[in-house]
Amino acid sequence: MNNFSNRKYIIGGIFILVVFIFIIRLFNLQIIDDTYKQSAENNSQRQVTQYPARGLIYDRNGKLLVYNQAAYDLMLIPRQLSAFDTVDFCNLLGIEKPQLVKGIKKAKRYSYRKASIFLKQLSSERYAVLQEKLYKFPGFFVQTRTLRKYPLKSAAHALGYLREVTNQEIKSDSYFRQGDYIGKSGIERTYEKDLRGKKGVKIFWVDVYNRIKGSYKDGKADKKAVSGKNLKTSLDIDLQQYGELLMQNKKGGIVAIEPQTGEILAKISSPGYDPEMFVGRAMSKNYQMMVQNDSLKPLFDRTMLALYPPGSIFKLVNGLIALQENVISPSTRFECQNGYHAGNFTMRCHAHASPLDLRHAVQQSCNAYFANVFRYVLESPKFGSVQDGYIAWRNHVMSFGFGRKLGIDLQNEKSGSIPTNEYYQKKYRKKWRALNVISVAIGQGELQITPMQMANMVAVIANRGYYYIPHIVKSVGDGEAIDEKYLKKHNTSIDSAKFASIIDGMEMVITGGEGSTGTLAAIKDIRVCGKTGTVQNSAEADHSVFVAFAPRENPKIAIVVYVENGVWGSRYGAPISGLMIEKYLNGEIAENKKWLEKRMLEADLINQTKSTSTNSAN
Amino acid sequence: MTRRVSLVKNLDWWTVFIYVLLVFLGWVNIYAAVYNEEHQSIFDISQRYGKQLMWIGAAFFLAAIILIIEGKFFSAFAYPTYLIMLVLLIAVLIFGREVNGARSWFQLGSIRLQPAEFAKFATCLAISRYISQYNFKIHKFKSLVISSLILFTPAVLIILQRDAGSALVYSVFLLVLYREGLSGIVLFVGFLSAVLFIITLLLVKLYVLLIILGFSFVFLKLIGMRFKQILIGVLSVFIGFYLVWGIVRLLQVEVSVYWILLISIALNMLPFLYCIYKERLKNAIWVIIFAVGSLFFTFSVSYLFENVLELHQRQRINEVLGIESNPHRGAGYHVAQSKIAIGSGGFAGKGFLNGTQTKFKFVPEQSTDFIFCTVGEEWGFIGSTVVLFFLLILIIRLLFLAERQRSPFSRIYGYGVACILFFHLAINVGMTIGLAPVIGIPLPFFSYGGSSLWAFTILLFVFLRLDANRLELLR
Numbered sequence A: 001m002n003n004f005s006n007r008k009y010i011i012g013g014i015f016i017l018v019v020f021i022f023i024i025r026l027f028n029l030q031i032i033d034d035t036y037k038q039s040a041e042n043n044s045q046r047q048v049t050q051y052p053a054r055g056l057i058y059d060r061n062g063k064l065l066v067y068n069q070a071a072y073d074l075m076l077i078p079r080q081l082s083a084f085d086t087v088d089f090c091n092l093l094g095i096e097k098p099q100l101v102k103g104i105k106k107a108k109r110y111s112y113r114k115a116s117i118f119l120k121q122l123s124s125e126r127y128a129v130l131q132e133k134l135y136k137f138p139g140f141f142v143q144t145r146t147l148r149k150y151p152l153k154s155a156a157h158a159l160g161y162l163r164e165v166t167n168q169e170i171k172s173d174s175y176f177r178q179g180d181y182i183g184k185s186g187i188e189r190t191y192e193k194d195l196r197g198k199k200g201v202k203i204f205w206v207d208v209y210n211r212i213k214g215s216y217k218d219g220k221a222d223k224k225a226v227s228g229k230n231l232k233t234s235l236d237i238d239l240q241q242y243g244e245l246l247m248q249n250k251k252g253g254i255v256a257i258e259p260q261t262g263e264i265l266a267k268i269s270s271p272g273y274d275p276e277m278f279v280g281r282a283m284s285k286n287y288q289m290m291v292q293n294d295s296l297k298p299l300f301d302r303t304m305l306a307l308y309p310p311g312s313i314f315k316l317v318n319g320l321i322a323l324q325e326n327v328i329s330p331s332t333r334f335e336c337q338n339g340y341h342a343g344n345f346t347m348r349c350h351a352h353a354s355p356l357d358l359r360h361a362v363q364q365s366c367n368a369y370f371a372n373v374f375r376y377v378l379e380s381p382k383f384g385s386v387q388d389g390y391i392a393w394r395n396h397v398m399s400f401g402f403g404r405k406l407g408i409d410l411q412n413e414k415s416g417s418i419p420t421n422e423y424y425q426k427k428y429r430k431k432w433r434a435l436n437v438i439s440v441a442i443g444q445g446e447l448q449i450t451p452m453q454m455a456n457m458v459a460v461i462a463n464r465g466y467y468y469i470p471h472i473v474k475s476v477g478d479g480e481a482i483d484e485k486y487l488k489k490h491n492t493s494i495d496s497a498k499f500a501s502i503i504d505g506m507e508m509v510i511t512g513g514e515g516s517t518g519t520l521a522a523i524k525d526i527r528v529c530g531k532t533g534t535v536q537n538s539a540e541a542d543h544s545v546f547v548a549f550a551p552r553e554n555p556k557i558a559i560v561v562y563v564e565n566g567v568w569g570s571r572y573g574a575p576i577s578g579l580m581i582e583k584y585l586n587g588e589i590a591e592n593k594k595w596l597e598k599r600m601l602e603a604d605l606i607n608q609t610k611s612t613s614t615n616s617a618n
Numbered sequence B: 001m002t003r004r005v006s007l008v009k010n011l012d013w014w015t016v017f018i019y020v021l022l023v024f025l026g027w028v029n030i031y032a033a034v035y036n037e038e039h040q041s042i043f044d045i046s047q048r049y050g051k052q053l054m055w056i057g058a059a060f061f062l063a064a065i066i067l068i069i070e071g072k073f074f075s076a077f078a079y080p081t082y083l084i085m086l087v088l089l090i091a092v093l094i095f096g097r098e099v100n101g102a103r104s105w106f107q108l109g110s111i112r113l114q115p116a117e118f119a120k121f122a123t124c125l126a127i128s129r130y131i132s133q134y135n136f137k138i139h140k141f142k143s144l145v146i147s148s149l150i151l152f153t154p155a156v157l158i159i160l161q162r163d164a165g166s167a168l169v170y171s172v173f174l175l176v177l178y179r180e181g182l183s184g185i186v187l188f189v190g191f192l193s194a195v196l197f198i199i200t201l202l203l204v205k206l207y208v209l210l211i212i213l214g215f216s217f218v219f220l221k222l223i224g225m226r227f228k229q230i231l232i233g234v235l236s237v238f239i240g241f242y243l244v245w246g247i248v249r250l251l252q253v254e255v256s257v258y259w260i261l262l263i264s265i266a267l268n269m270l271p272f273l274y275c276i277y278k279e280r281l282k283n284a285i286w287v288i289i290f291a292v293g294s295l296f297f298t299f300s301v302s303y304l305f306e307n308v309l310e311l312h313q314r315q316r317i318n319e320v321l322g323i324e325s326n327p328h329r330g331a332g333y334h335v336a337q338s339k340i341a342i343g344s345g346g347f348a349g350k351g352f353l354n355g356t357q358t359k360f361k362f363v364p365e366q367s368t369d370f371i372f373c374t375v376g377e378e379w380g381f382i383g384s385t386v387v388l389f390f391l392l393i394l395i396i397r398l399l400f401l402a403e404r405q406r407s408p409f410s411r412i413y414g415y416g417v418a419c420i421l422f423f424h425l426a427i428n429v430g431m432t433i434g435l436a437p438v439i440g441i442p443l444p445f446f447s448y449g450g451s452s453l454w455a456f457t458i459l460l461f462v463f464l465r466l467d468a469n470r471l472e473l474l475r
């Protein structure tokens, strides 16, 4: 009927061709290309991180030291923003309009669809008010986190603090996300992985406005957060707080160790700070203030970072080495004519009876005696040369844990230093005699030792020859064992039989009658053994040191007290040590010693001297 | 009685079956697209799926009425229907209600009607009626003008309603005219126009002019001009260009390079025409028509683009052409989300009511223009191809039915229906998978909405009614 009938094929062909192209396209979109599935999930699933509760920290008697408190971060998803009453909003949060504008801009730069922190750590009061009005501000929601709380406001250095992770930390540990917190010092840092637990995740369906539409797969894909493990520290928080109190208005440190285990009972660096200053929004401000503006360096942990010459307490080590090398016996006597004289060299000593044996030399802290002892060791014929003698001496010293890091479960431990033979060879161009280094005999000269190492030395003496690496955590989680290295006995190079006479001398320091330097450390019915030290300090008043352990048999506590500018070991070191030991062993201070406690508490070495410009001892 | 029997016997039940199937699938997918926990019943009248069920019921009722009406009625009343439609299109411009920036709706109580949807039916009737006249000769000037008027009048009225998408549908009648004898060249010109349209938007007009010039020279060579002559032509355009440029510089007037080139070409026209006359190259007139036509076309495209199209339409076209694309907002965002929804469906889909992208409103207009996303997401590649197949089978079936008509009116009308359905399918599905511009036109029988469902139902069942009388000759 008409000539164009064949054109139906062309038209039909066009129809089929187009649908065919569509099917190829669909094949491509739906089967070949996987990216759309991913995009769809990104679109419609919101993964909400479930933050685990960080582990709690207790003292050795189960007293709570650190717990968590809920904090509220105000989050923002820029896409969901719509016009709102900015004045009302700013008033609720206590911020200014420019801060709001800046915050929104920042969030937008991060992501339109993803939530970012708009305002950190709202107070719970503010949160309570805000929560009721939050519906007026689409795009904002509150995410709960936990903040650390310190009920006793004590032991700040040991406990450490948390800080927001840096980008570098995020890169090196995939666990972390922006805005997470990490332990930055102290126990929080060492035991970070135990304390932090495991984050969980909840997956929700969300619509285009990011409103939650239900849980994904009925929650089957969710992961519960695993709380961090609780830690039991070895600290006796009562003792710790008492020590902090005694050290108020003084610079220095106290370390108390349980000799049989190496557990740290108290660790005080003074002046300290309130651990709560490093929590929450005020943290960075406080940190700046403490680092830059406080000449007393409250952040500086004097128990592990401060390097002091040990002073007279080091005589104990020298006496032990001499006994071990058999160059003297406990009954060996040396003359002391107001000091040690060799040629035109003189090392002064105070007035006392002469000659003295080892026990009395310890009691009276005779410089001449230990100068002789030191020479005897170095110049002993069995070593061939002073240098070889020095090497042998140094090896003994090192076995006490000096001159290297002990390996405490806390960061930032200094190794200190015991000069090497090479050091002296270089310094004296290979020509030196025992006299050149004689100040080492009385704990002066180039020796650099931390209070922690001093405490460890006392523990060695209390144990008669061995120590456990000092550590601050007793157990992790539910009775989980601590690192094996803290359970391993470290023997020194001194036989246990050699300790008796030295310990005799140390007991006499407290209760030896005339010439005793540590009588203020005495405690009724407890045999305390101690040793005073007075460390010469060229610029300012000398430092007061005292080491002690008690009771003499089966010792429960070894302690070092180091008071900067305390002048005499007997003046501050001994009484504070005595009070600490009494507090620990008896739980309280006897009536007849209250006067001494009062004197120690009231002593003010910081505001009194006023000269705080060059403070730390090294 | 016999009439009824013959109707039942002669009705193409295959088409009816596919129609019912598609309407049902559409309804189910609308339910899935806007499903929410609070209104789980698919019959809930407060929800779109409940309403769609009412529209479907009404559509079936409409279909039944149409089948009862005598087939002759439709050809007899083709022109009156068309005229009423034009009046409605004008009326909606004045009394209509604006929805989404388009003034194309009548509000009758709670029901909104979109005359543009029904205009397709009326236009289809009118053009069929006109072409099927005895004295119609497709290449007669008068016939061309009148057919163009029939097609363009509703299109222009719809453009005035700011519903350019619905107006574009009328371009598909080119295929119907082609079937009725329109020269293939017109199809080619249509294709060429599309290409020119795109390069006009893509390129600076100077380059468009250079391309047209280049093509003109190529065509001149093809129709028999010698290479030397073409070289001279190129040279003279070149010289003319520099002459005009020099004069412009001398007079110190600000004239763009584009205009200098255009003037130099115009100056060359006279010697060119002389040359053609001398060489007796009759075909050269077509080259000139091509060049001038193209030039005129690019002008109108620019004008249309800058002055007629709305900002969002310009953006959409720009995005489809890749001139401007922002996956975070506007049409670019819609297409990106639509592709994610469909793409995430995978081979077998996420299952009924398990689509997240559509249900959680990542895809815009998920129950109307983007209903195909729900199909793609929940039923996957299998479901989408099945739906495409059903639509294609329906359209091809219509072509087959059209070809078996004795009466040209029925045949032309059948082609019209098939082509309209095809255009909707191509643009709507193409849009959701990023192959066509985002033009808001519904997917036949699927998209939510009474107007479009009824309009397509009327369109289809009138043809089925005509087909039932296929052995009669209608005039």
Ligand SMILES: [Zn+2]
Pocket: A336, A338, A339, A349, A350, A352, A365, A366, A367, A368, A369
């Ligand atoms: Zn002496």
